[in-house]
Amino acid sequence: MNTTKKIIQALPHGVVPSDAKxxxxxxxxxxxxxxxxxxRYIQRIGKYGYKAVSEPDLMVFSDSDHxxx
Numbered sequence: 001m002n003t004t005k006k007i008i009q010a011l012p013h014g015v016v017p018s019d020a021k022x023x024x025x026x027x028x029x030x031x032x033x034x035x036x037x038x039x040r041y042i043q044r045i046g047k048y049g050y051k052a053v054s055e056p057d058l059m060v061f062s063d064s065d066h067x068x069x
Contacts, residue, residue, distance in 0.1 A: 019031070024044055024050060025044065040053070041053060041054055041056060
C-alpha cells in the first residue's frame with residue numbers, strides 16, 4: 001500500500017509506516033537515523049509490542065504541532 005509515498009506494514013493491531021518500524025527494530029531505513037535516540041523513548045517488547053520508556057521531548061515540535069496535539 002502506498003500512502004503519501006510511505007510503505008505501510010501490516011501488523012496484528014494496525015499499520016505503522018515502515019521506516020518508523022525499522023528504526024525501532026534497528027533495521028535499515030531509507031534515510032540515516034540514530035537508533036540511540038529512539039531507544040531513549042521506545043523499547044521493543046516481544047515480536048509486536050512496543051513500550052514508552054520515558055516522556056516525549058515536546059521541544060522537538062513546532063508551535064503548530066503543539067496546537068495539533
